[in-house]
Amino acid sequence: MITYVIIGLTVVISLMCFSNHALLGKLSMNPYKVIHSGEWYRLITHGFVHADMTHLFVNMFTYWSFGTYIESVFRYNDFGAWAYLGLYFGGMIVASLYDLFRYRNEPYYSSIGASGAVAAVLFSCIFLNPWDKILLFAIVPIPGILFGVLYLVYCQYMAKQRGGHINHNAHFYGAVFGFIYPIFLEPRLFQVFLNHF
Template identity: 45%
Template structure:
C-alpha cells in the first residue's frame, strides 16, 4: 500500500466518523484560541484529518490521489526514499496554519478543518517538477504552472478579503511550502524548473 493511499484511508475514516458530530469536530479542529489557552498543539495535525462534508473531503482526497502518488514516486527517485514525502505532508498540515494561529489566537469562535494545506503542498511540488503538465480545471485543460500562478494570486486575494469561511492562508502557504521544500534539499531542481519553463520558447 502506498503512503498516499494510507493517508486517504485514514482521513476518510476520521472524517466519516466526524460528520454530523460537532463535538468530535470541535476536538479535532484547528482552534487557535484553544492552542493558545490550553496548549493543544495536536490540533495542527488532527485538523487535517477531518472535513466539513463529503464534497470538501472528496476534492481534497481526489487531488491527493492524483498527485500524491506522483510525488511519492518522484521523491523516491530524488531523495532515495519516502521519508521526505511523509515530512512534506506533515509539514503541510502544520506550517500553513502558523499564520492562521497568530491571526486568530485571540478569536474564540474561529476554527478550521481540512487537509488543504498539505494537499496544496503536494500539488505544488508536482507543479515544480512538471510545470507544463496539464491540469483539468472545471474540465478545461490548463498548464500546471499557469494554474499555480492563478491559485496563488486568488488565495492571496481571498485571504485579504476574507468572509467566505475558507482558510485561504493554508492554501497559499501550503503551496509555497510545496515549491520550496524540494528546493531546500535539491537546489538543482530550480534550474530544471527554469529549463522546463523556457523549453516552450
C-alpha cells in the same frame, strides 16, 4: 503506499466526525486552544477532519491525483518516506501558521481540512513539471505553472474578501511551501526548474 494510508485515515476520521461534533471540535484547528491550552496536536489533526462529503471528496481526489505521483518521484530519487511525509504534514503545519498567529486570541475561530497539505503536494508537482497540464475548473487544460500563478492570485484575492468558509490563506501558504520544499531536499532542482524555461 503512504498516500493511500493517509487517504484511508482521513476518510475514516472525517466520517466519524460527521456524526460526532465533540470529536470534530477536539480535532479542529483552534488557534486559541493551541496557544493558550498547549493543544499543539491540532496543527495536524485538523487535516483529518472535513466539513462534509464534498469537502472530503475534493481534497482526497486532488490528493490522490497528485500524491501518488509525488510519492513515486520521491521514492525514485531516494528522498524516502520521511521526505514525503515532511511534504504533506509540513504543508499542513505551515498552512496553519498564519491563522495560528492571527486568531490566537479568538476562542471561537476554528479551521478544518487537508487543503493546505493537498496544495503543498500539488505545487510540488508544478515545481517538478511546470508545463504538465492541470485542468482549470476540472475542464480546461492549462500548463501547471500558469495554473499555479492563477491559483495563488485567486487565493490572495479571496483571502482579502474575507467571505465564505474557505481558508484561502491556508491554501496559499501550503502551496508556497510545496513549491519550495523540493529545493530543500535537493538544491540542484532549482536549476532543473529554471531549465524548463
